[in-house]
Amino acid sequence: xxxxxxxxxxxxxxxxxxxxxxxxxxxxxxxxxxxxxxxxxxxxxxxxxxxxxxxxxxxxxxxxxxxxxxxxxxxxxxxxxxxxxxxxxxxxxxxxxxxxxxxxxxxxxxxxxxxxxxxxxxxxxxxxxxxxxxxxxxxxxxxxxxxxxxxxxxxxxxxxxxxxxxxxxxxxxxxxxxxxxxxxxxxxxxxxxxxxxxxxxxxxxxxxxxxxxxxxxxxxxxxxxxxxxxxxxxxxxxxxxxxxxxxxxxxxxxxxxxxxxxxxxxxxxxxxxxxxxxxxxxxxxxxxxxxxxxxxxxxxxxxxxxxxxxxxxxxxxxxxxxxxxxxxxxxxxxxxxxxxxxxxxxxxxxxxxxxxxxxxxxxxxxxxxxxxxxxxxxxxxxxxxxxxxxxxxx
Numbered sequence: 001x002x003x004x005x006x007x008x009x010x011x012x013x014x015x016x017x018x019x020x021x022x023x024x025x026x027x028x029x030x031x032x033x034x035x036x037x038x039x040x041x042x043x044x045x046x047x048x049x050x051x052x053x054x055x056x057x058x059x060x061x062x063x064x065x066x067x068x069x070x071x072x073x074x075x076x077x078x079x080x081x082x083x084x085x086x087x088x089x090x091x092x093x094x095x096x097x098x099x100x101x102x103x104x105x106x107x108x109x110x111x112x113x114x115x116x117x118x119x120x121x122x123x124x125x126x127x128x129x130x131x132x133x134x135x136x137x138x139x140x141x142x143x144x145x146x147x148x149x150x151x152x153x154x155x156x157x158x159x160x161x162x163x164x165x166x167x168x169x170x171x172x173x174x175x176x177x178x179x180x181x182x183x184x185x186x187x188x189x190x191x192x193x194x195x196x197x198x199x200x201x202x203x204x205x206x207x208x209x210x211x212x213x214x215x216x217x218x219x220x221x222x223x224x225x226x227x228x229x230x231x232x233x234x235x236x237x238x239x240x241x242x243x244x245x246x247x248x249x250x251x252x253x254x255x256x257x258x259x260x261x262x263x264x265x266x267x268x269x270x271x272x273x274x275x276x277x278x279x280x281x282x283x284x285x286x287x288x289x290x291x292x293x294x295x296x297x298x299x300x301x302x303x304x305x306x307x308x309x310x311x312x313x314x315x316x317x318x319x320x321x322x323x324x325x326x327x328x329x330x331x332x333x334x335x336x337x338x339x340x341x342x343x344x345x346x347x348x349x350x351x352x353x354x355x356x357x358x359x360x361x362x363x364x365x366x367x368x369x370x371x372x373x374x375x376x377x378x379x380x381x382x383x384x385x386x387x388x389x390x391x392x393x394x
Contacts, residue, residue: 010038013334014100014107015083016090017115018043018074019051021302021323021330025113026083028331037338039083040107042100045138046087047071051117052320054141055177055356058185061145071138090116090270095295111297111334114284115327118265118303118318121281127241132169132261135178144260148182151257152191152198164198167246167254169238170262171204172211173355176221178260183228184358197229201254203246204234205263212317213353220363220372221355228358238263265318267304279306280315288345290330297337301326309347316348325349354380 013029015022018041026041049071054060060070074085092101093112100107120136122128133147134140151164168179179202187195202209202225209232210218225232237249246254266272266281276292277285283306284292290305292298302323307316316322329346336343354364354376362376371379 010036011110011338012038012040012108013111013113014040014042014109015113015115016042016093016100017117017302017304018045018048018077018085019115019117019302019323020320021117021327022113022115023048023077024324024327025115025301025331025334026078028328029334030082032332032335033338035081037111037335040086040109041074041078041083042086042088042090042102042107043074044087044089045071046075047073047138048077049138051136054135054138055174055181057135057141057145057148057178058181058187058190060141061149061185061190070141092270093274095274095276095292095298111337112299113330113334114271114292114298114300114304115302115323116268116271116304118281118283119268120261121264121266122261123263125238125240128238128261128263131241131243132259134261135174136265144258147258148187148198149191152187152195155196156192156194159194163196164257165201165255166198166258166260167201167203167256168260168262169203169205169246170264171202171207171209171232171234172262172264173213173353175202175204175260175262176210176225177356178262179230180225180228180356180358180361182260183225183230184361186359199231200229201231201233201256203236203238203254204232206235206237208234210355213355214365216370217353217355217363217365221357224357224361224363224373228361265303271304281306283318288347289333289343290326290346291333291343297334299330299333301330307346310345311347317350321351321353322348356380 015025026039029039088102088104098109120134133144155164166182168175179200183200239249240247267283272282279285284300286300286305286307290299290301303318326346329344333343352366356362360374360377364371364376
């Protein structure tokens with residue numbers, strides 16, 4: 001890798017992050033520019049991870065389950081003509097010299113698209129990062145699945161004298177989906193024929209359950225969670241995490257065998273340290289063209305941005321749907337900058353939202369239509385399967 005861009009070479013567009021947004025940006029640039037722009041896609045993982053499916057920890061716990069359900073090798077995702085893939089962790093971004101620092105060296109860019117996603121936010125709570133499980137990365141989800149099997153098997157050996165205690169911190173969509181998945185899983189088949197059903201508690205923290213979702217979705221979600229035996233405790237901020245015990249801000253305690261942290265997300269450190277304007281959770285402020293202000297040809301898209309829709313002022317959510325909506329705009333604008341064309345503006349229009357709440361159950365809205373129970377679950381499964389198939393076909 002070179003230290004500085006060469007003006008005699010084909011312009012190089014570097015995309016940081018090969019998730020939903022990054023992969024879509026790469027394909028968009030290639031579609032509009034062909035060989036006129038060299039696309040380089042960088043990610044620390046050699047696989048494209050289907051992050052929205054990582055809450056399926058019960059399926060992940062099944063011995064011999066095919067990892068491809070959650071991760072597709074980059075070698076199979078990208079055609080050579082689309083982009084060059086570089087595996088490596090990003091350690092720094094120098095906007096002035098137009099270089100990206102990797103563990104293995106530096107990478108020059110003429111255009112840059114930051115799609116590094118987000119990482120769990122622990123809000124400085126002692127012990128949270130060290131003692132709680134997370135489900136936002138494939139490695140984290142795999143570790144959580146293994147831990148759940150471990151505690152279920154231990155409970156089975158103890159002849160069911162005590163049900164495993166699983167506490168999920170965070171009442172957003174991820175927390176509710178994880179809690180439901182754990183509560184409704186068939187642990188007798190997965191772990192041990194004598195495994196008891198876990199006691200699952202969902203702590204929403206200072207925010208209400210599923211804050212920001214329509215009231216009917218919240219009501220139906222609460223009903224389905226409670227039908228699955230999940231205890232919902234709202235307005236329960238965590239003060240500290242110790243081995244096997246949460247201390248809440250009111251000094252009460254909650255005992256656990258497994259604690260899952262789904263309390264929020266923030267920009268990764270390499271993004272948080274950039275000398276530019278930041279928003280909530282250190283996410284990047286961007287223009288309506290998804291460009292970082294005062295840095296032409298530097299774009300950002302996906303979970304890593306703090307952006308409100310023009311006109312409405314409504315904050316664009318950090319979802320896969322929003323990332324896949326913004327990625328074609330960012331990709332087109334990379335090419336437009338290079339060719340001197342007019343840049344497009346990004347405005348997000350949500351097509352719908354669906355939450356899976358355990359085996360065969362879900363709630364959601366597709367356009368004006370509300371869905372409850374199995375139809376919602378089936379629709380979400382079909383959407384995820386369709387995306388997976390599209391990725392595998394390139």
